[in-house]
Amino acid sequence: MNYKVVDRETYYRKGVFRHFSEDCKCSVSMTARIDVTDLAEYSKRSGTKFYINFLFILSKVLNSREDYRMGYLWQTDELICYDVINPIQYVFHENTETCTPVYTEYCEDYDRFYAAALRDVEEAKKTREYGLDAENHPNWFDASYISWLSYDSLNIELPDGYLYFAPIVNWGKYREENGRLVMPVTVRMNHAVADGFLVANVFFLLEKEIRSFAGTDRE
Helix, strand or coil, X not given: CCEEECCCCCCCCHHHHHHHHHHCCCXXXXXXXXXXXXXXXXXXXXXXXXXXXXXXXXHHHHCCCHHHHEEEECCCCEEEEECCCEEEEEEEEXXXXXXXXXXXXXXXXXXXXXXXXXXXXHHHCCCCCCCCCHHHCCCEEEEEEECCCCCCCCCCCCCCCCCCCCCEEEEECCEEECCEEEEEEEEEEECCCCCHHHHHHHHHHHHHHHHHHHCCCCC
């Protein structure tokens, strides 16, 4: 885990950061439906799991800009930017109706990431412990699939005074609309490091990366 300390005096969001980390501590949450037709077709054609393919694309998108890799060290009151952030996925246990967090390291190599994500999920199925270990995983973001519902809105709330900068991303079942498959995605970020543009940009980047991913011959 590596990071750089951000100089608040030269930080391009200096004024916004100060306001939303001191005067008005709050978050920004946005839900939109994205077109996943090409990704669903690619996953079926290649015999790969749609869920892990989307997790890879999401991780790539959130690592593409420093704005999505920000962090806060409360011990030293430092604003930082991680070199890389990794997804925390989840395994749902039908018999206990509980979830186990799964720590999967992001890798730019798709095949390596896919294999690691599958392996991590299989290991998590062996336990029923919640096992969340945020202290030892500071540069990890929450990526949770709500598999039971194609929802229209979702809100994730954190205490206003808590400067938690990692993105929190949820997505639900995709459904057909006008001949295309669309999937609800919710992105929550702290307003100190992200505004409406930066949150909305996640959706644009996801659809762009889906088109690029599905158009690449990986077979």
